Amino acid sequence: MDDQSPETLAPVIDQLMDAGALDAYFTPIQMKKNRPATQFSVLVQPADRDRLAELVLRLTTTIGVRYQTLNRTVMNRDFETVQTQFGAIRVKVATFKDIAKRTPEFEDCLAAAKHYHVALQDVYQAVYRKLD
Amino acid sequence: MDDQSPETLAPVIDQLMDAGALDAYFTPIQMKKNRPATQFSVLVQPADRDRLAELVLRLTTTIGVRYQTLNRTVMNRDFETVQTQFGAIRVKVATFKDIAKRTPEFEDCLAAAKHYHVALQDVYQAVYRKLD
Amino acid sequence: MDDQSPETLAPVIDQLMDAGALDAYFTPIQMKKNRPATQFSVLVQPADRDRLAELVLRLTTTIGVRYQTLNRTVMNRDFETVQTQFGAIRVKVATFKDIAKRTPEFEDCLAAAKHYHVALQDVYQAVYRKLD
Amino acid sequence: MDDQSPETLAPVIDQLMDAGALDAYFTPIQMKKNRPATQFSVLVQPADRDRLAELVLRLTTTIGVRYQTLNRTVMNRDFETVQTQFGAIRVKVATFKDIAKRTPEFEDCLAAAKHYHVALQDVYQAVYRKLD
Amino acid sequence: MDDQSPETLAPVIDQLMDAGALDAYFTPIQMKKNRPATQFSVLVQPADRDRLAELVLRLTTTIGVRYQTLNRTVMNRDFETVQTQFGAIRVKVATFKDIAKRTPEFEDCLAAAKHYHVALQDVYQAVYRKLD
Amino acid sequence: MDDQSPETLAPVIDQLMDAGALDAYFTPIQMKKNRPATQFSVLVQPADRDRLAELVLRLTTTIGVRYQTLNRTVMNRDFETVQTQFGAIRVKVATFKDIAKRTPEFEDCLAAAKHYHVALQDVYQAVYRKLD
Numbered sequence: 001m002d003d004q005s006p007e008t009l010a011p012v013i014d015q016l017m018d019a020g021a022l023d024a025y026f027t028p029i030q031m032k033k034n035r036p037a038t039q040f041s042v043l044v045q046p047a048d049r050d051r052l053a054e055l056v057l058r059l060t061t062t063i064g065v066r067y068q069t070l071n072r073t074v075m076n077r078d079f080e081t082v083q084t085q086f087g088a089i090r091v092k093v094a095t096f097k098d099i100a101k102r103t104p105e106f107e108d109c110l111a112a113a114k115h116y117h118v119a120l121q122d123v124y125q126a127v128y129r130k131l132d
Numbered sequence: 133m134d135d136q137s138p139e140t141l142a143p144v145i146d147q148l149m150d151a152g153a154l155d156a157y158f159t160p161i162q163m164k165k166n167r168p169a170t171q172f173s174v175l176v177q178p179a180d181r182d183r184l185a186e187l188v189l190r191l192t193t194t195i196g197v198r199y200q201t202l203n204r205t206v207m208n209r210d211f212e213t214v215q216t217q218f219g220a221i222r223v224k225v226a227t228f229k230d231i232a233k234r235t236p237e238f239e240d241c242l243a244a245a246k247h248y249h250v251a252l253q254d255v256y257q258a259v260y261r262k263l264d
Numbered sequence: 265m266d267d268q269s270p271e272t273l274a275p276v277i278d279q280l281m282d283a284g285a286l287d288a289y290f291t292p293i294q295m296k297k298n299r300p301a302t303q304f305s306v307l308v309q310p311a312d313r314d315r316l317a318e319l320v321l322r323l324t325t326t327i328g329v330r331y332q333t334l335n336r337t338v339m340n341r342d343f344e345t346v347q348t349q350f351g352a353i354r355v356k357v358a359t360f361k362d363i364a365k366r367t368p369e370f371e372d373c374l375a376a377a378k379h380y381h382v383a384l385q386d387v388y389q390a391v392y393r394k395l396d
Numbered sequence: 397m398d399d400q401s402p403e404t405l406a407p408v409i410d411q412l413m414d415a416g417a418l419d420a421y422f423t424p425i426q427m428k429k430n431r432p433a434t435q436f437s438v439l440v441q442p443a444d445r446d447r448l449a450e451l452v453l454r455l456t457t458t459i460g461v462r463y464q465t466l467n468r469t470v471m472n473r474d475f476e477t478v479q480t481q482f483g484a485i486r487v488k489v490a491t492f493k494d495i496a497k498r499t500p501e502f503e504d505c506l507a508a509a510k511h512y513h514v515a516l517q518d519v520y521q522a523v524y525r526k527l528d
Numbered sequence: 529m530d531d532q533s534p535e536t537l538a539p540v541i542d543q544l545m546d547a548g549a550l551d552a553y554f555t556p557i558q559m560k561k562n563r564p565a566t567q568f569s570v571l572v573q574p575a576d577r578d579r580l581a582e583l584v585l586r587l588t589t590t591i592g593v594r595y596q597t598l599n600r601t602v603m604n605r606d607f608e609t610v611q612t613q614f615g616a617i618r619v620k621v622a623t624f625k626d627i628a629k630r631t632p633e634f635e636d637c638l639a640a641a642k643h644y645h646v647a648l649q650d651v652y653q654a655v656y657r658k659l660d
Numbered sequence: 661m662d663d664q665s666p667e668t669l670a671p672v673i674d675q676l677m678d679a680g681a682l683d684a685y686f687t688p689i690q691m692k693k694n695r696p697a698t699q700f701s702v703l704v705q706p707a708d709r710d711r712l713a714e715l716v717l718r719l720t721t722t723i724g725v726r727y728q729t730l731n732r733t734v735m736n737r738d739f740e741t742v743q744t745q746f747g748a749i750r751v752k753v754a755t756f757k758d759i760a761k762r763t764p765e766f767e768d769c770l771a772a773a774k775h776y777h778v779a780l781q782d783v784y785q786a787v788y789r790k791l792d
Contacts, residue, residue, distance in 0.1 A: 002665065003235060003667045005663050005664055006696050007370050007693075008373075008385050009696065014694075023428070025425045027424075028159075028426075029159045031157045032146065033670050034561070034671075038696040054228070057228055057231055059384070061235060063206065063233075064205060065206075067205070068200065068203065070464050071462070071463055072462050074460035075459050092459075097450065099450075106271050120272045124272065128657055131657070135502070135533050135534070136781065137533050138530040138565040160556030161422065162423075164420060164421070165298070165538050166538040166542075168534050168538070168554040169534040186492070186495075190779060191780070193499060196469060197468065198467070199469070238667050252668045253720075266402040267631060267634070269400055269401050270397075270398040270432050271429075289697070291687060292690075293555045294553060294554040295402070295553045296541050298410075300424060303553075318601075328601060332598050332728065334726045334727065337724060339723050360714070404652065426690050432690050455647050455648070456647075456649075515586060517589060525788060531766070556687075581733045591735050591752075592734035593733045594731070
């Protein structure tokens with residue numbers, strides 16, 4: 001994308017997410033004629049591809065959208081809740097074969113950090129302390 | 133690409149475009165051994181793939197070229213011309229279903245900006261003023 | 265910054281802006297040991313430097329903050345309002361010697377785009393049409 | 397990848413290379429919620445895909461791995477050795493149709509540069525002088 | 529830096545660190561003539577400036593080095609050791625006014641992760657669990 | 661810079677260089693509100709600062725320009741010419757204390773590469789072969 005300002009391009013990530021995209025992100029690239037441009041990538045469920053491709057055409061200056069089908073190896077996801085001095089925080093539990101990962105839920109941590117006036121990483125550390 | 137200097141890599145974009153590539157761009161990446169490297173991407177018509185892959189091998193230090201086939205959803209494109217205080221400027225008109233986008237042609241705007249000694253965005257704004 | 269996750273670093277821009285910073289931004293960098301890191305820059309009024317430097321130490325994992333004094337050449341800023349088919353939009357008017365620039369206010373354009381269900385750049389173009 | 401620090405992500409490139417990946421690199425990206433994040437890409441032989449995808453799940457915070465199959469056009473590779481004032485340096489000779497490229501082997505050049513206390517590019521230039 | 533390959537530039541970070549630099553990093557930039565280049569930044573103690581500037585001139589292709597003096601607000605640093613199921617890990621304790629931050633030492637965590645065949649973030653989490 | 665498209669920003673590098681700037685480059689950055697923006701940096705002789713700052717205000721959408729004075733350690737520069745199978749190529753010779761660096765002049769190499777239909781790095785290597 002080289003003919004849209006960053007200002008007008010930025011809100012499109014949220015609009016795609018609100019419309020059902022799995023994820024969306026920008027990659028800084030360098031195009032012809034020395035243009036400091038941005039590549040806009042959107043991950044969608046195959047069933048949403050045409051609908052979300054059309055939304056990109058509607059919301060940005062681009063003339064076309066390139067797409068491809070990818071495969072995924074995904075871990076199983078579940079949720080736990082831990083009690084910390086900053087309140088209850090949900091933890092995402094991901095498992096795959098013998099791998100197990102627990103990571104604190106960002107939105108819960110952010111809300112707690114604001115409520116208790118502490119740094120976000122203090123909340124994260126409080127959660128880690130409760131994980132075995 | 134981690135064994136070619138930016139200086140010798142830069143002209144390759146133009147050479148690929150002159151040879152018929154649809155688009156070409158650089159993406160800054162970070163490779164092993166702490167190398168601040170560049171990924172070189174070229175978009176080509178399928179019929180040109182072998183010819184342009186060979187050109188990349190000829191013009192750069194790379195030992196191999198990776199490729200994949202992509203699909204595109206593209207808007208219909210047509211051209212209009214608008215008269216502004218900076219002369220005649222072509223406008224690209226893209227349509228798809230109920231979406232219509234008009235964007236000024238860059239090369240026309242640049243030439244007008246240089247001729248009339250104004251900023252490029254002044255020419256763009258003059259064009260927008262003529263679009264309904 | 266190489267020891268903080270993007271997730272915990274991202275909200276810090278808004279917190280610094282809310283606390284009175286003039287601007288704040290991230291620059292992707294590559295640090296030693298092959299770390300894909302981020303440089304965090306904050307622009308502040310000189311009188312706010314110590315207060316905001318301390319806030320960065322509080323909100324991030326960094327051990328120190330580097331700072332320097334810069335000078336600025338700034339245009340004069342004023343506001344106008346234009347009436348478009350998408351409602352009233354404020355326009356920032358910047359002047360300096362014989363240079364005059366008018367740019368639509370982003371927040372007004374975004375609100376109008378959402379209200380009228382149009383692309384953001386359609387609102388911008390509607391504003392440009394009203395500028396002489 | 398937006399929930400892992402650069403510090404903990406950086407060693408993963410070497411671990412993937414040691415485990416048999418063909419190449420691995422980071423791309424700076426910008427994700428939702430203003431996250432200055434990193435995309436981690438790994439190139440592997442098809443037969444290694446499941447094993448190395450699992451290794452990524454084990455070594456990083458990611459919940460899933462996306463993958464696709466690519467094709468390659470690769471030059472033929474052979475090795476020569478040249479004698480320079482900095483000792484013997486291997487040179488990679490790549491050929492494809494009428495294209496021939498000779499590039500000095502990095503590790504040999506680095507070792508020679510350290511041994512003779514010269515800049516790395518001085519060793520490279522010494523090698524170029526020996527190539528016809 | 530636009531006339532040096534990433535391959536030959538990468539080792540310079542370590543060489544500057546070994547020679548006493550406080551820190552060194554690369555920033556991807558886009559220079560004239562469409563060059564995907566790299567900015568090389570080095571942080572040094574003022575007394576080391578001339579010596580390390582000369583080292584950069586010696587080790588890279590650059591013709592000149594730009595420098596400026598910066599100020600720093602730095603937290604007080606001390607070390608603690610915690611015992612985890614992965615052995616003893618040093619923790620950096622940074623304090624400034626009422627701010628206190630504890631972060632595990634990277635090299636200790638990396639060594640423990642390799643020795644116990646676990647992911648690096650598992651070691652970090654084990655350390656966080658021991659911090660109050 | 662977050663309110664100008666890459667397309668309209670790109671020509672400004674050349675315009676600044678034509679007006680006497682020593683160098684100009686773009687750095688990809690991430691600004692507030694998730695904007696994938698660009699930082700525009702220009703290096704100028706102190707005597708040109710006001711004139712070129714005004715030119716940036718004229719040619720871009722920016723409202724202000726920040727500046728600072730830097731110092732430089734610069735090598736002595738001279739030119740030599742070498743004869744290669746691709747014609748005469750100028751070589752920049754840079755010296756400082758006991759450091760001596762010879763690098764081929766880019767524009768000469770590019771012209772020769774086009775004239776003889778060879779890759780740019782073949783011309784560079786031909787030049788290196790002639791340097792002692």
